[in-house]
Amino acid sequence: MGSTTQxxxxxxxxAEIGGPGNIVSLTHCATRLRFVLNDAGxxxxxxxxxxxxxxxxxxxxGDRFQVVIGGAVQTxxxxxxxxxxMAGIGKSQLSDADVKAAARGKARGKAAWVDGFFEYLSDSFRPLLGVLLGASLIIAFAAVLDAFHVIDFRATDKSASWIFVDAMWRSVFYFLPIMVAYNAAKKLNIDPWVGATVMGALMTPEFISLSDTTRFADTVCTTNATLGTDSCVAQxxxxxxxxNGYGGQVFVPLIMxxxxxxxxxxxxRIFPxxxxxxxxxxxSMVIMIPVTAFFIGPMGIWMGNGLGSGMAWMNGHxxxxxxxxxxxxxxxxxxxGLHWPLNALMLVNIQTLGYDFIQGPMGAWNFACFGATAGxxxxxxxxxxxxxxxxxxxxxxxxLLGGISEPxxxxxxxxxxxxxPRMLVGCLVGGLITGIFGGVQTSAFxxxxxxxxxxxxxxxxYAISIAAAFxxxxxxVIISDYRTPEQKAESFENRQQAESDLALEAARAAAPTDASADVPTDAPAAVSTPTAVIVAPVAGHVVSLDEVADKVFASRALGEGVGxxxxxxxxxSPVAGVxxxxxASGHAxxxxxxxxxxxxxxxxxxxVQLQGKCFDVAVKKRQRVAIGDLLATADFEGIRDAGYDPTTIVVVINSKTLTSVTPKTGDDVVPGDPIIAVAP
Known part of the structure; x- marks a missing residue:
């Protein structure tokens, strides 16, 4: 079908369902368009x-209406x-954003500021998902090479080439504070570039050089015995x-x-x-850069270190x-969208401790999630x-390839x-294995x-724990199914419906549609006598279409007829014609x-599933036939043995355009006996 026809x-x-104004929503299944309308009348x-x-x-x-299309329904x-x-007409199927909004709405409490706080955290990180994923895959690539002893991933004396590779992923984590500041400012409806600039000021070479005690005599540095980090104070x-080194920090830009x-x-409000x-x-810059450098920056570092130390204490005890x-x-x-605060703690751990202990058990959750999807x-x-x-x-x-659970x-x-509930059992099993055997760590996000x-x-x-969770x-999920009995019944009904629709599509493809079929030059002259009767093509017992075990034919969607x-x-041949x-299957x-x-x-x-087996075709397309000419020889026993119903169906495809189509049922017939009367 060309684009014009589509x-x-x-x-x-x-147009025929009442125009776009009558459409509330539109979805589709495997074969049908499913409309929800304002007025089905x-x-x-x-x-x-x-x-x-x-x-x-x-x-x-109600006001629901389905249009059967077949295999081309998506197009x-x-x-x-x-x-x-149709612009602005929605789909009734909830989008990912709709599902998230619904979940968030159910979880909202009475304190709106609490909800707003977590949304602020989430929206400050969510746009960074792509670059964080990209950086993590670069790390994974380097880690694989390290596992096969191609490079030493943690060495400090790597070649210039691998230092450059390090720069590719470290760029994301080093400049993460600037990215977070940009997103956070957008979330709070202020100029995001001002937020990025204030944070960037604390990461310039000039600011970093203030800790050079050989250059600035009044700068004093001490070592934190607990965290093993240096702390300098400049005048x-x-x-x-x-x-402080603010590369990789997230609490500072969020507070700032x-x-x-x-x-x-x-x-x-002050300036025109x-x-x-x-x-x-x-x-904004003149005020906030000093405030951040003197107060917010150190406070954010203390908070991050404190939370990281607390989590480390729990993990250790x-x-x-x-x-x-x-x-x-x-x-x-x-x-x-509230998982980003924990992700922020992972980054703090790597920055301060040199390793993180949250991502290991988190892997049990991710792979339990993916295992449920596999089920x-x-x-x-x-x-x-x-x-x-x-x-x-x-x-x-x-x-499995990207570590993204949202889909x-x-x-x-x-x-x-x-x-x-089934996924949570997987989470429990994976987490239990991780905890019993001492935990899992990583030095990279x-x-x-x-x-x-x-x-x-x-x-x-780690491999055993995530495999067990998965x-x-x-x-x-496989044993108990993911659907309720009602959902399963609905799914079965939809599948039967789709199979019936696709069978209808296949049957229509086998039906005569070419009004001007080419006739061989040596064919007999056209018959001028009007067709008044259709005769039996095979010997057997004639039944109504209502008794045929095929919903397509029984519904008379292909026209009136008999089985x-x-x-x-x-x-x-039951008629004379072309x-x-x-x-090629020989079944129709x-x-x-x-x-x-x-x-x-x-x-x-x-x-049609037999693909020609059990059929010996005696004619070809565009051939003219008379009543009683052999079309094919069918092995009905072979058809039964293959598990198929041999009922032979004769229908008048264009029944609606004829004056009358009257089946004659209940008789035993031989080829040539009348079974359908027609009035063209």
């Missing part, structure tokens, strides 16, 4: 069904959603200023921007709008409890759930409440994925008479 199909569907169902590319229309309860959906008049305008926002907005562009940034709590807490923090994927593949299989495949790839959470886990396993130590313990969650329970394998359709024949009656002879149900 476009007209999309426009036609929207505005739909012209017959007009919808007459649109090219539409196989049928199905009114639903048609995209065409509709891209129509200019600035006669006042003592504690000097919160104070900056008060100063910046106060200055906006026409001079704000110059004087608001100027005074109750390692099993710590290793269990971390993976059990994360599944509730990530959906709300969903297994069920989706087993049950032929096309949509869920695609969702789970993408989410699992993002998790799994927002795309699957938060939509099916049975997943979380890394997203926990398959690619970053080498950066954790001891590697065997397998536990996956097996529990024949065959007793002989000889299949002959063979428009003769598929479409014939068009000279006066326009279109007849489909379909041998067996779903026998």
């Amino acid at each position: 476009r007209s199909t999309a426009e036609g569907i929207v 505005l739909v012209d169902q017959k007009a919808v069904e007459a649109i090219p590319g539409v196989m049928g229309a199905v009114p639903q309860s 048609t959906f995209n065409q509709i959603m891209n129509l200019p008049e 600035i305008f006669g006042l003592p200023m504690q000097l 921007v919160a104070v900056l926002a008060l100063v910046y907005k106060g200055l906006v 709008a026409n001079i704000q562009m110059v004087f608001v940034p100027f005074f 109750a390692p099993i409890l710590f290793a269990i709590i971390i993976p059990l807490v994360y599944p509730f923090l990530v959906p709300l 969903v994927l297994f069920i989706a593949m087993r049950d032929k759930e096309v949509e869920m299989r695609a969702t789970a495949t993408g989410a699992l790839a993002a998790g 799994s959470l927002y795309g699957i886990h938060l939509r099916f409440k049975r997943i979380y 890394a997203f926990t994925s398959l690619l970053t396993i080498p950066v954790f130590s001891p590697l065997p313990l 397998v536990t969650a996956m097996v529990l 024949i329970l065959p007793t002989d394998g000889r299949v002959t 063979l428009v359709t003769v598929p 024949f479409g014939i068009k008479t000279d006066d326009g009656v279109e007849v489909l002879v379909h041998i067996g149900i779903d026998t």
Whole structure:
């Protein structure tokens, strides 16, 4: 189907269901467009069904309406959603952002400032996800080379080439304070470049040089015995200023921007709008750079060190409890976007201690999450759930290769409440293994994925713990399913519906549609007698379409007709005309008479799956046939043995365009006996 046809199909569907103003939302399954409408009474169902590319229309309860498209449903959906008049029309399926907002809304408490505080933390880090992931993968690559003894990842005397590689990932973590300051300022609706500039001032070579005691005699440095870090104090305008290395720090920019926002907005109220562009940034910098250097910077360092020391104390005195709590807490923090404070502590640990002990047990949570997704994927593949299989495949790839849990959470886990308890068991198992055997550490900030396993130590313990978490969650989901009985029943019904729609699409493809089929030059002259009767193509017992075990034919979506329970394998032509359709599978024949009656002879149900086995075709496409001419010989016993229903179906495809189509059922017939009366 070309783009013009697709476009007209999309426009036609929207017009005939009452126009864009009548559409509340639109989603699709494997074969159908699913509309929620303001008023289902505005739909012209017959007009919808007459649109090219539409196989049928199905009114639903309430103001819901389905349009059967078949395998091209995704293309048609995209065409509709891209129509200019559809701008602003939403999808009823919740987006990832919607799921997160809903989860956050449920978790909101009475203290709005608490919610605002955590949102401030989250939104200051979330935009950095891409570069943090990129840096972690560079670290993982270097760690793999270190594991195979290609380079010494932790050596200080590496070659210039590998120092350059280090610069590629260290750039993210060293300048992280500036990035966080930029995002935090945006979150608080002030100029983000002012926030970045204030933080950047404490990371310039000039500021760093203040700790050079050989150059500045009044600078005094001491060593912190607990953390093993140096602390210097310089005299600035006669006042003592504690000097710190702010690379990789996150608490300092978060505190600084919160104070900056008060100063910046106060200055906006003071200065007239026409001079704000110059004087608001100027005074913000003049005020906040000293305040940050003298007070906020040291305070942020103290806070970070204190929190890191507290977590280290818990990890050292109750390692099993710590290793269990971390993976059990994360599944509730990530959906709300509240996990970044813990991620910030990881960065502080690496900066102050030289290693981090949170990421190891956190890996148990991530891999339990990915294991649950793998369980969903297994069920989706087993049950032929096309949509869920695609969702789970993408989410699992993002998790295992990138360490990103959001696609799994927002795309699957938060939509099916049975997943979380099973995933938490995986978190518990992985965390317990980590804690019992002494914990896991890493000297680099890394997203926990398959690619970053080498950066954790001891590697065997980490690998075992995440594997246990993954397998536990996956097996529990597979055993008990991720759907409630109601969801499972609905899923089964949708799958049957999709299979029926796709069967309809295949049957229509086998039906006669070419009004001007080419006839061989040596063919007999066209028959001028109007078609009044369609005869039996096979010997057997004639039944109503209502008794045919195929929803497509039973619904008469392909037209009125009959079914024949065959007793002989000889299949002959029921009318005189031209063979428009003769598929290679040999299971169906479409014939068009000279006066326009279109007849489909379909041998067996779903026998297209036999791919020609059990059929010996005697004709070819565009051949003219007379009543009783042999079309094919079918091995009905072989069809039964292969597990297929041999019922042969004869339908008049264009029944709606004829005056009448009257089946004759209940009789035993032989080829040539009348089974359907027609009035063209």
